[in-house]
Amino acid sequence: MALKEKTNSETCGVTACMKVLDGKWKPIILFNISKGANRFTKLLVAVEGINRQMLSKQLKQLEKSGILERTTFAEIPPRVEYAITPLGKTLLPVVLAMKRWGDKQTGANKVKTPPKDKFLQQAQLFD
Amino acid sequence: MALKEKTNSETCGVTACMKVLDGKWKPIILFNISKGANRFTKLLVAVEGINRQMLSKQLKQLEKSGILERTTFAEIPPRVEYAITPLGKTLLPVVLAMKRWGDKQTGANKVKTPPKDKFLQQAQLFD
């Protein structure tokens, strides 16, 4: 969605954040990686509705922003793993806040997600 | 963006939240209303870079989603006020999380203003 730079675009931190999370997919991708979907094909399945080249593009953008790190293993078959960088981890509270909101509205996950994701827990800003 | 519905799109709450905050402007609009910019022209100024019909469109979408409430006062000159609904207030933690992240990355509130879009580079912000 364009988010082009404007000389005044750093007026508010919200805009800066929007810039990094720009688009339809990045938050949900980030969320899924944080849940352990750290490989391309895993993400392709986990992020329902996305396709290869869209996933590829989003991952690249996240990499470029310093949110993700990509590691290639020269094996046969080739293996690539994605990891959330320290900077990326600082973004998880935002993603988590989104998830909690969405879950609440849809009435999803009454049973609350199994606490596999340790570093997500720091997400409460204020109730 | 598009965020069209898919039968599986409610897989995760994150998606539901993205749907409501869809686009470039909604979080920053919401933030500004929460800060007291509750009128059209105020928002036009506060949300730098936006124009009339874009603001109008975004406000309508937020209204339709139940995030905002619009009140018209039949005066001369006409007055319209926007308020965040209870549902909308539950969204503020998300917006706030965004703002806090963005402020941190840009070093806002610390006089350190314009490294343009270079805030992406500083990967290590915390030890």
Next chain:
DNA sequence: CGGTATCCTCAAAGATACTG
């Protein structure tokens, strides 16, 4: 003051096919 009504552009999103 607080909007609409048009029209246009360009990049995001998607479909399809191919590759190291």
Next chain:
DNA sequence: CAGTATCTTTGAGGATACCG
């Protein structure tokens, strides 16, 4: 397995003008 390469579509975002 993990992508690229193209091409097409779609609609968000923007410019300009007008209105109750």
